[in-house]
Amino acid sequence: MSIIELSGVEKSFGAVQVLHGVDLTVEAGEVVGLVGDNGAGKSTLMKSITGVYTTDKGRVMFDGQDVTQLEPGARRKMGIEMIYQDLALAPQQDVANNIFLGREPVKRLFGLLPAFVDKPRIDDQAQGMLDRLGVHVPSIHIPVGMLSGGQQQTIAIARALTFQPKLVIMDEPTAALAVREVESVLQLIAQMKSDGIATILISHRLNDVFAACGRIVVLRRGNVIADLRRDETDMAEVVSYIVGAH
Amino acid sequence: MLKLLERTHVRPESLAVLLALVVVMAILSPVTSSGIRVFLTANNFFNIILASATFGILAIGATYVISAAGIDLSLGSVLGLASVAGAALVVTLEWPWYFAIIGALGAGAAAGAVNGLIITRGHVPAFIVTLGMLGIARGLALIISNGRGIYGLPDEILFLGQARPWGVPTPVFILIGVALVAHYILAHTPFGHHTLALGDNENSARATGINVRRQRMVLYTISGLMAGIAGLVFTARVNTGDPTAGLNYELLAITAAIIGGTNLFGGRGSILGTMIGALIMGVLQNGLNLMAVQAYYQQMAIGAVLIAAVWLDQIRTRGRSLQ
Numbered sequence: 001m002s003i004i005e006l007s008g009v010e011k012s013f014g015a016v017q018v019l020h021g022v023d024l025t026v027e028a029g030e031v032v033g034l035v036g037d038n039g040a041g042k043s044t045l046m047k048s049i050t051g052v053y054t055t056d057k058g059r060v061m062f063d064g065q066d067v068t069q070l071e072p073g074a075r076r077k078m079g080i081e082m083i084y085q086d087l088a089l090a091p092q093q094d095v096a097n098n099i100f101l102g103r104e105p106v107k108r109l110f111g112l113l114p115a116f117v118d119k120p121r122i123d124d125q126a127q128g129m130l131d132r133l134g135v136h137v138p139s140i141h142i143p144v145g146m147l148s149g150g151q152q153q154t155i156a157i158a159r160a161l162t163f164q165p166k167l168v169i170m171d172e173p174t175a176a177l178a179v180r181e182v183e184s185v186l187q188l189i190a191q192m193k194s195d196g197i198a199t200i201l202i203s204h205r206l207n208d209v210f211a212a213c214g215r216i217v218v219l220r221r222g223n224v225i226a227d228l229r230r231d232e233t234d235m236a237e238v239v240s241y242i243v244g245a246h
Numbered sequence: 247m248l249k250l251l252e253r254t255h256v257r258p259e260s261l262a263v264l265l266a267l268v269v270v271m272a273i274l275s276p277v278t279s280s281g282i283r284v285f286l287t288a289n290n291f292f293n294i295i296l297a298s299a300t301f302g303i304l305a306i307g308a309t310y311v312i313s314a315a316g317i318d319l320s321l322g323s324v325l326g327l328a329s330v331a332g333a334a335l336v337v338t339l340e341w342p343w344y345f346a347i348i349g350a351l352g353a354g355a356a357a358g359a360v361n362g363l364i365i366t367r368g369h370v371p372a373f374i375v376t377l378g379m380l381g382i383a384r385g386l387a388l389i390i391s392n393g394r395g396i397y398g399l400p401d402e403i404l405f406l407g408q409a410r411p412w413g414v415p416t417p418v419f420i421l422i423g424v425a426l427v428a429h430y431i432l433a434h435t436p437f438g439h440h441t442l443a444l445g446d447n448e449n450s451a452r453a454t455g456i457n458v459r460r461q462r463m464v465l466y467t468i469s470g471l472m473a474g475i476a477g478l479v480f481t482a483r484v485n486t487g488d489p490t491a492g493l494n495y496e497l498l499a500i501t502a503a504i505i506g507g508t509n510l511f512g513g514r515g516s517i518l519g520t521m522i523g524a525l526i527m528g529v530l531q532n533g534l535n536l537m538a539v540q541a542y543y544q545q546m547a548i549g550a551v552l553i554a555a556v557w558l559d560q561i562r563t564r565g566r567s568l569q
Contacts, residue, residue: 052453073455084453090446092513093439101443102454104436116434 001064003028003167003198004080009048009058011041018044020222021058028166029196031189033203033213037242041222042202046169049200050082051075063166073102079166083173088156091145095137096126098144099159129158133188150181157188167198174208186212206235218242256519257507264526271533284536292415296483298528299417300325300476300492302521304499305506306428307358307472309520310465312503313432315445315512316372318469320361320379321499325492327383328354328477333396333487336403343400350478351471357383358470362463372466380496387489396487407482417479421521424475429517441465445512494545501552502527510556527551 002025011019018041026032036042047053049060051072060068067075089098097104100122106115126140135154137147144152153173160168170189174182189199189212203209209216210230218226218241226241268285275285284290304321311318332350335341357379364375409416432438444451444461452458473492480491506523508515527548534544 050453071455072453073457076455082453084449088450088453090443090450090513092446092509093443097439097443101439101450102456104439106436114431114435116430117436117439119434 001028002026002061003030003063004049005061006045006049007059007061009045009060010056011044011048011053012056018222019048019055022219022222022224024217024224026167026198026200028198029193030215031193031199031201031213033201033209033216034219035203035206035209035216035238035242036219039221040219040242042219043171045219046082046171046200046202049075049167049169050080076102079164080169081160081163081165081167082169083153083156083160083171085172085175088159089144089152092143094142095130095140095144095147095155096123098155099126099129099162101159103163125162126158129162130155133158133161133191134184148181150177150184153177153181153185154188157185161192161197165197167200168192169200169202171202172204173201174203174205182208206238209238210235220244256516256522260506260519260522260526263505264522264529267526267529267533271529271536275533275536285533290532290536292418294525294528294532295418295421296415297531298524299415299421300480300483301495301498301502301527302421302524303424303472303476303479304492304495305502305520305524306425306517307469308496308499308503309506309508309515309517310428310432310441310472311372311469312500312508312510313445313512313515314441314462314465315448316365316462316465317376317500318358318361318466319373319376319496320357320383321469321473322492322495322497323380323383323387324354324357324470324473325477325480325495326489327357327387327390328474329481329491330387330391330396330487330489332403332478333399333481334390336400337396337398337487343402346399346403346481347478350481351474354474354477355467355471358467358473359463361470362466365466366459366462384489384493391487391489393489395489397485399481399485399487403478403482404485405482407479407484417483420475420479424472425517425521432515432517437461437464442513442515445509445515447513497548497552498527501548501555504552504559505555510559 004026006022006024009019009022022045034042044053048055051070055068059066062078062080090101104117105121107118108115123140130137135158137151144155173185177185186208192199201209201212214230216228216230216233216238217224218238228238272283272285275283278284304325307321308318328350331353332346335345335349336343361375361379364370365372406416432441440451440456440461444456444458448458477491481487502523503520504510505526506516506519508520530547531544534547
């Protein structure tokens with residue numbers, strides 16, 4: 001069964017139609033690369049999956065359920081995570097709080113008092129998660145704004161993985177990273193695949209897409225114009241689809 | 247000690263400033279007949295906290311909205327509206343005494359909710375909405391009271407402002423109680439975490455599923471509620487529903503929050519820090535009073551402190567990002 005299934009998704013902003021009836025399916029444990037030129041509608045399509053945008057037409061099925069009308073928070077609870085290129089973290093809050101932002105575990109004293117955030121548990125689990133992923137930060141108590149770009153990206157991924165997601169969408173996760181940091185992100189994606197998590201990777205860096213993805217979907221002007229298996233294609237073909245030479 | 251400050255998000259510098267100010271004021275203040283500095287008497291100590299209590303409670307509201315990257319300029323005017331609303335119900339309409347509490351807190355929360363509603367639903371900048379409310383609330387207070395103070399509140403209400411259980415003025419208990427609850431919520435509940443995250447990076451907060459609109463709405467309502475509580479305390483202390491109460495208090499409240507360590511651009515804020523900020527403002531005012539400095543100069547001093555505090559914060563943040 002497909003983990004995510006989009007059919008006929010359309011979205012307009014005012015007079016501009018960005019998505020023209022997009023169909024896309026991703027299986028559990030599959031890593032799919034989503035490529036296309038700027039303005040092709042990649043980010044809009046992904047935000048239709050996470051629920052940040054509501055679609056004008058079409059249906060979004062997730063894990064066998066119709067989630068088209070659900071809020072982002074509800075979809076996230078069902079297991080859809082998105083890692084944004086640049087707006088992922090709250091820079092003045094510490095590493096552990098960022099990982100648990102929006103889903104803080106709480107405790108109640110005597111079952112009566114208003115719930116308070118279980119900070120020791122947050123710290124403990126955040127540290128455990130980072131250790132498991134092999135991510136090194138000086139301390140989980142420092143504000144994430146003081147970390148390097150690569151460290152911040154791995155924190156964002158750690159956050160996405162903390163609550164056993166079924167689908168993780170990554171928007172240009174490697175765009176701002178140094179070569180060694182790219183390696184560790186690609187390793188994380190491989191690890192997620194072996195855990196059965198489906199991944200959609202949006203990237204302009206075709207090297208990374210070919211390294212990580214088993215399937216490559218090309219979007220142009222709001223239409224899926226190619227759906228290629230990595231083994232049966234090459235970079236030249238993908239590029240020709242992106243620029244519209246096909 | 248430093249660890250405790252860090253855990254409660256209080257800046258050591260604010261504490262140092264407070265202590266320095268206390269020393270300076272103690273040295274500069276006149277000597278009483280019994281040979282001690284006026285500033286250091288127990289009576290004066292309570293004077294400082296009493297004066298700080300009203301704008302200290304306002305500053306709690308300011309801390310909440312500012313740490314979520316908002317602003318509430320209507321705090322002082324809403325205080326005045328709350329003062330008049332409470333007094334009008336029990337004095338003019340002769341309703342039971344507790345309607346002074348319901349009226350003041352209700353008027354404050356309602357004004358805050360209107361702010362929040364227009365900011366979140368109408369997408370009008372908070373600066374403009376609360377600046378407008380500054381005029382509206384003050385005008386409404388003057389209309390309700392016909393521009394005159396409403397005197398003669400029942401004893402139960404006066405207790406909240408003038409009594410001294412165990413020798414300590416009631417407003418001090420109210421301030422401490424409100425501050426502790428507010429600190430707990432901001433520092434230790436999911437609501438507080440979301441408030442700081444929202445001020446830090448609104449898109450991030452939204453992406454993690456936080457209901458940003460509802461969060462803002464609640465924050466402005468809390469801010470209004472604080473103005474209501476401050477209005478009640480003010481009314482009880484002076485035994486008057488005063489339409490001019492809290493004039494320019496937003497200046498004091500916002501300054502107290504900022505020198506207490508709240509980031510003007512959101513993402514950082516601590517109620518305990520704000521309390522120290524309020525004490526700094528209280529000591530400053532009190533000391534200048536004791537030295538018989540004209541009120542006009544005091545206004546200037548407070549304004550200068552606000553600008554200096556933000557300036558220093560800018561220098562500090564820039565220094566940090568260069569590291």
